Amino acid sequence: MSKELTVRYFAMFRENAGKTEERVTTSAATAADLFRELHDRHGSAEPLAHCKVAINDEMASWDSVLTDGDTVLLFPPVAGG
Structure with missing residues (x-):
């Protein structure tokens, strides 16, 4: 079943x-499924395990x-120090 989402990129x-x-x-169905779909659409060098997701x-x-x-926010790895 398809759904319409807002995706925010950082x-x-x-x-x-x-x-x-x-x-x-x-x-x-899941945030991981969406990540893979958007990876195919936009490309990304980062593996899912290094990134963070927020929903609403x-x-x-x-x-x-x-x-x-839903509104889905995708965050790449962040280095701190």
């Missing part, structure tokens, strides 16, 4: 997508189930 994800946000129609402004796990109308 840092390198924004650079790869060429935009900060987009609406996508997808049949991705709350940090989430990659196996979180997506529902129609």
Whole structure:
């Protein structure tokens, strides 16, 4: 079943997508499925395990189930010090 999501991109994800946000129609069941779909669409060198995801402004796990109308935020690895 397809759903419409808002995806917000940060840092390198924004650079790869060429935009900060987009609406996508997808049949991705989980955040990980969406990551793989967007990776194929926009490309990315980072593996999923190095990145973070938030759904509706709350940090989430990659196996979180997506529902129609969700807002998904993708964050690349962040180095600190």
